[in-house]
Amino acid sequence: MSEKNLLVELFVEELPPKALNKLGEAFSSVLFETLKYQGLTAENAIVTTYASPRRLAVHATNLLAVAPDKTSTQKLMPVSVGLDADGNATPALIKRLQGMGLTDAAVANLTKQMDGKNEALFLAVTQKGVSLKDGLQTALNDAISKLPIPKVMAYQLADGWSSVNFVRPAHGLVAMHGNQVIAVTALGLTAGNQTQGHRFEATMSPVVLKNADTYAEQLKTEGAVIASFAERRAEIVRQLNAAATKQNLKPIEDEALLDEVTALVERPNVLLGQFEEIYLEVPQECLILTMKANQKYFPLLNSDGKLTNKFLIVSNISPDDPSAVIGGNERV
Structure with missing residues (x-):
C-alpha cells in the first residue's frame, strides 16, 4: 500500500498565548491517535507538532492511502439455538444473518467453537479498510472537538447564514498526503495546499505548499514564520542570551514568560531597551513584576542579581531600523 507523509494545518486568528502549546499538542495527539486507531499509520510513523500564534499543524510520516482490511470473528449464538437436530439453520439464525445483510449461503461459512461450557456459532467478518480521506475526516473532527479550548466563540461563515463555534475564527485548512490534497472539511473550510505566512514580513502570499514535507521550510523562507513552538522558543533563548x-x-529566568512570548510571535527578533536609572529607586520586585506581567519584557540583571535599567523585548517584526519599535516600548 502507498505510504506517504501527511500534513494537516488549521490556520486561524491569533490563539490564546497561554494555551497555545497545549492546544498544539492536543491537536496533534488526538488527530494521530485517531488515524492510528483506524489502521492508517505505519509502525514507524513519526509525528511532529507545529503551533504558532495563527496555526495548529501536524506532520506525520508513513501514512497509508487505505487502511488494510481487518478480519475478526463474531459470535452469533449458541449452536443449540442456531441449528436444529439435523444441523440445519433455524429461523433465529436466518434472521440474525439477514440482519447483518447476509443470505442463507453464509451458513456454510460458520464455524463452531467452544464459548465457555457451550458450543457457539461464529462468523469470520472482513471489515474493509477505511480510506485516508474518510479516516482523516474522522480524525480532524475528533481533534477539533477535543481541543482543551479555554473559551469558545461563535462566528458567522462567509455564506452569511451558517455559524460555527471555535476558539478563534478559522480562515484556512491544509491537508496533504505527499503532494496530493485531501479534500477534508472543517469549520466551514475545505482543505487545500495554501497557507499564509507572517502578517507583515512574508515574501509570498499565499504560501503554496509543494508537498507535506516542505511545510516548515517554506513557511520559514517564504512566510517568515517559524512554525515549530519548540524551535521558536529555542531561538528566543538564543537571542536573549x-x-x-x-x-x-543576564536575562531573568522565567519559563512561563518564555512560553508566553513564544506564543505571541511568529518570527522572534530580540531588541534591547532601557529606562531612566532614576526608576531603579522603585523596589526591583515591583519593576520586574510589571515588566514581565504587563509588557512581556525580560529584565536584565547584573552579576550580583540586581535589576538594571535595561531590558529585552521579543518583537514579532524585524525592521531595518528598529528604533521606532524600541522607542515605543521604552515609553510604555
Whole structure:
C-alpha cells in the first residue's frame, strides 16, 4: 500500500498565548491517535507538532492511502439455538444473518467453537479498510472537538447564514498526503495546499505548499514564520542570551514568560531597551513584576542579581531600523 507523509494545518486568528502549546499538542495527539486507531499509520510513523500564534499543524510520516482490511470473528449464538437436530439453520439464525445483510449461503461459512461450557456459532467478518480521506475526516473532527479550548466563540461563515463555534475564527485548512490534497472539511473550510505566512514580513502570499514535507521550510523562507513552538522558543533563548552577553548582563529566568512570548510571535527578533536609572529607586520586585506581567519584557540583571535599567523585548517584526519599535516600548 502507498505510504506517504501527511500534513494537516488549521490556520486561524491569533490563539490564546497561554494555551497555545497545549492546544498544539492536543491537536496533534488526538488527530494521530485517531488515524492510528483506524489502521492508517505505519509502525514507524513519526509525528511532529507545529503551533504558532495563527496555526495548529501536524506532520506525520508513513501514512497509508487505505487502511488494510481487518478480519475478526463474531459470535452469533449458541449452536443449540442456531441449528436444529439435523444441523440445519433455524429461523433465529436466518434472521440474525439477514440482519447483518447476509443470505442463507453464509451458513456454510460458520464455524463452531467452544464459548465457555457451550458450543457457539461464529462468523469470520472482513471489515474493509477505511480510506485516508474518510479516516482523516474522522480524525480532524475528533481533534477539533477535543481541543482543551479555554473559551469558545461563535462566528458567522462567509455564506452569511451558517455559524460555527471555535476558539478563534478559522480562515484556512491544509491537508496533504505527499503532494496530493485531501479534500477534508472543517469549520466551514475545505482543505487545500495554501497557507499564509507572517502578517507583515512574508515574501509570498499565499504560501503554496509543494508537498507535506516542505511545510516548515517554506513557511520559514517564504512566510517568515517559524512554525515549530519548540524551535521558536529555542531561538528566543538564543537571542536573549546573545543580547544580554553583549551588555555583560543576564536575562531573568522565567519559563512561563518564555512560553508566553513564544506564543505571541511568529518570527522572534530580540531588541534591547532601557529606562531612566532614576526608576531603579522603585523596589526591583515591583519593576520586574510589571515588566514581565504587563509588557512581556525580560529584565536584565547584573552579576550580583540586581535589576538594571535595561531590558529585552521579543518583537514579532524585524525592521531595518528598529528604533521606532524600541522607542515605543521604552515609553510604555
